[in-house]
Amino acid sequence: MGATAGGHRMTARVRSACVGGVLHVVLDAPQRRNALTREMLRALAALVAGVDESVTALVISGAEGAFSAGADFGELTGTSADISYDDDVAAVGEALVRCPRVVVAAVEGPCIGAAVDLALACDVRIAGRGSYLQVPAVRLGLLYNPEAIARWSARLPQDVLRRMLLLGERFDDAEALRVGLVSQVVERGEAVTRAVDLLSAITxxxxxxxxxxxxxxxxxxxxxxxxxxxxxxxxxxxxxxxxxxxxxxxxxxxxxxxxxxxxxxx
Known part of the structure; x- marks a missing residue:
């Protein structure tokens, strides 16, 4: 079921509300810094794929000052079975890329691992001061999904990609803006407000x-x-x-x- 104007929904710790044509999607598991479970990923993919005609744009954010700490480690096995988790992350990325509306990631606080994947699949990324992006995949002993890396490679300079993937470097808000990981930096707590301002002109x-x-x-x-x-x-x-x-x-x-x-x- 698509999101409707003025409607509020919550599924699997993913909240949504459509206000003035902008669908606000909130990752809502603050006790785990909005770490992404499979259920959350599937709910998010379905929500993005199912937007209806009342929606002109989407803003994705995280609850209580964190975008997302990435994968919920309770969902991982440390074996090749974790490929199915990567598949769920990829499905969200594909839904975001294919979504016929503008999608803005409003990033506050940590944006780590799989959450970086989701943010980079959005059209625009607005970061609040104090936020950061990091992909510590190598430190966890894994090769990140090659399909995601290919998509990032089309959007990011090779130097940035290597720093992010090989070194697991943490990009703070200023450096993320400088290298093109985010589009704008605003005051802490203002990322969603700025995203809505940008999207308000879309008819x-x-x-x-x-x-x-x-x-x-x-x-x-x-x-x-x-x-x-x-x-x-x-x-x-x-x-x-x-x-x-x-x-x-x-x-x-x-x-x-x-x-x-x-x-x-x-």
Missing amino acids: TEERVALAATKQVLSALERPGFDPRPWADPRRHLLDSPARAAAVRRAKHRHGRSEDDHDGGRR
Whole structure:
């Protein structure tokens, strides 16, 4: 069931509420710093995949000052059986990448391991001061999911990727911003507020164009991008009523700015 405007849901310690078209998704296991259980991952994947027409954008955050400490170690065996946990993490990442809405990760406090995977699958990452990102996979004796590494490689410089994966380096908010792991840094506790501010301008009329643009950006991260299949969708959008209305509004705004500039004399 998709999230509906004004609706509140909680499943497997994943809370959601849609306010003003923005779906707020909260990882809500604060006693474990929002460590991710399989149940939470599956609930999150289903929630993201099931957004309905009332939702214009999503913000993902963690409860009580922590984004997520990563994998819940109670879910892991220390054997190859843990590949199934990686599969659940990958399913959330795939849902986020495929989601036709803009998804913002609002990161406060720790964002570790699997949580970094989720954050990097979002379109934008806003970090509160005092937050940090870290992937200590090698220290735990494992090769992180190669599919995730391939996706990160398309988004991050190789130097950053090697520091993160080989050294397990902790990137504080300032360094994460400098190297491109996060998009903006705001005051502690303000990440969700800033995310909502960024998303408030998105209208329902923009959804089709936004979804198509996000699909192109995702396709660019895979080898062998071919722009030709996008010719027809682009032409369809150019001829759409929503685009015509947007151009009319832009012309109106432009006309008003000219009036203001010359004192309204025409």
